[in-house]
Amino acid sequence: MRVRILGSAAGGGIPQWNCACAGCAAARRSGAHRTQDGVAVTGDGTAWYLVNASPDLRVQLVSAGDLDPGPGRRDTPIRGVLLTTAELDHTAGLLGLREAGRLDLTATATVLAALPLIPILRRYTDLRTHELPIGAPLALDGGLTVRALVVGAKVPRYADPCPDHRPDDAWVTALRIGDERTGRSFVYATCLPAWTDAFDAFLAGADAALLDGTFSTEDEPARAAGLTRTPREMGHLPIAGALPALRRHPGVRFLFGHLNNTNPYAAGPAPVEVARDGQELLL
Ligand code: MLT
Ligand code: MN
Ligand code: ZN
Numbered sequence: 001m002r003v004r005i006l007g008s009a010a011g012g013g014i015p016q017w018n019c020a021c022a023g024c025a026a027a028r029r030s031g032a033h034r035t036q037d038g039v040a041v042t043g044d045g046t047a048w049y050l051v052n053a054s055p056d057l058r059v060q061l062v063s064a065g066d067l068d069p070g071p072g073r074r075d076t077p078i079r080g081v082l083l084t085t086a087e088l089d090h091t092a093g094l095l096g097l098r099e100a101g102r103l104d105l106t107a108t109a110t111v112l113a114a115l116p117l118i119p120i121l122r123r124y125t126d127l128r129t130h131e132l133p134i135g136a137p138l139a140l141d142g143g144l145t146v147r148a149l150v151v152g153a154k155v156p157r158y159a160d161p162c163p164d165h166r167p168d169d170a171w172v173t174a175l176r177i178g179d180e181r182t183g184r185s186f187v188y189a190t191c192l193p194a195w196t197d198a199f200d201a202f203l204a205g206a207d208a209a210l211l212d213g214t215f216s217t218e219d220e221p222a223r224a225a226g227l228t229r230t231p232r233e234m235g236h237l238p239i240a241g242a243l244p245a246l247r248r249h250p251g252v253r254f255l256f257g258h259l260n261n262t263n264p265y266a267a268g269p270a271p272v273e274v275a276r277d278g279q280e281l282l283l
Contacts, residue, residue, distance in 0.1 A: 001144070001179035002042050003186050003208070003281040006050070006060035007035035008274070010214050010260040011089035013056060021224065023261045032267060035060055035277055036089050037190050037258040039210065040067060042077075043179045047142035050081045051175060051188050057093030063278070079141045080104035082132065084173045085191055086111040087156045098124035106130040106138070108148065108170035114159045134170055143180045148173040149202045152193045154235040172235065176202060184283040186210075190258035193235045195245045206252050207283045210275060212236050213256025216263050224262035239265070239272055246272075253281075 007013070014034040015024035027033055036054035048067060054060070061067050061078075069076045081097070083090060083105070094117050097103055103125045105112075112118065112129050121127045132138065137145040152172030155162050162169075174189035187209035192199065203209055214236035221227035221234070231238040239256055246254050257275040259266045265274050 001177070001182065001184050001186060001283045002045065003210075003283065004040045004064060004066070005210070005255075005257065005275045005277060005279040005281075006038040006040055006064070007054050007056055008257045008259060008277050009034035009036050009266070010258045011036060011087065012261060014259065014261045014266055016261050019261055021261060023224075023263070023266055026267050027261075030267070033277075034259060034266060038090070038093070039188060040064065040078075041144065041177055041186065042066075043140075043142035043144040043181070045142075046077060047079045047140070048077045049079055049140055049144070049177075051177075052083060052085075052090040053081050053093030053097065054089055055092040058096045060277075074101050076100070080106060080130075082146060082175060083107035083111055084175060084188065085154075085156070085171065086114045086159065087191075088158070091115060091117060094121060097121075100125045102126040102128065104128045104130065106132050106146075108132045108134065108150075108173060110169045110171055114156070114162070116158065132173070134173075137178075140177075145178045145180060147176045147178075147202075149176070149198060151189060151196075151199060152191055152235050154191070154193070174199065174202060176206060179283070182283070186281070186283055190214075191235055192237050192242075193232055194237055195242055200245065200248065203249060203252065206249075208253040208255065208281050210255050210257045211242060212258055213239055213263065213265065213272075213274060214258050214260045216240065216265050216270075220262055239270075243271070255281075
């Protein structure tokens, strides 16, 4: 299985277009930009799946090489898109896929029902939506399977308040993508409000995991941006909060993605592996 990190920043990217904070200014000066969170995964090197579709998707795809179209004029190795949230930084890029002959979109029933882009996309492409089951494995092309775990209940701002809110709503999921042939697996959890026992079990025995690196510490949003809400309240366990749990899983390679522009690890030294745009993991 191969995993390509398409983008490693939280919503807005680094630098964010209207942000003059120290991190964004440094990224502007150095040219060390980060595009918004998403990965591409393949089991056989031929059939690829996108996990999330950031507003930066077009530039991520044209610079990926392996995701080039062909041999037919409109052939593409991209077999579908899996969504882990309905947030705009994970879904706005779907609009950039409207030229597809057919677009297969897999997400929880909650996310599919909320996404305002779905009726729009139906006018442009042959959109096929598939419900992402919770817990049960779903087979993908190229020998992959995916399993989902609900990890959060944060409703995107455009859908909040959610009038027909139900207790079993599945707004935010983590995915475990396995390769049937090799037995290898990759966990994607870039929006993780808390490290629960259920998440700990979900992750156990994986080969690599891309975790929530939005914030470095609990006080980062207050210190760097004067925000009153804590990372956890924003649906993002800070890296410092995840560190003790990592020690329980010595066999897992942990990377952190979805970095906010206030996160000093985006440009500086970090106590963990920080994902880079364009990085590939061979599992
Ligand atoms: C998040 O990750 O918390 C959301 O994407 C925030 C947002 O961009 O509105
Ligand atoms: Mn986000
Ligand atoms: Zn900034």
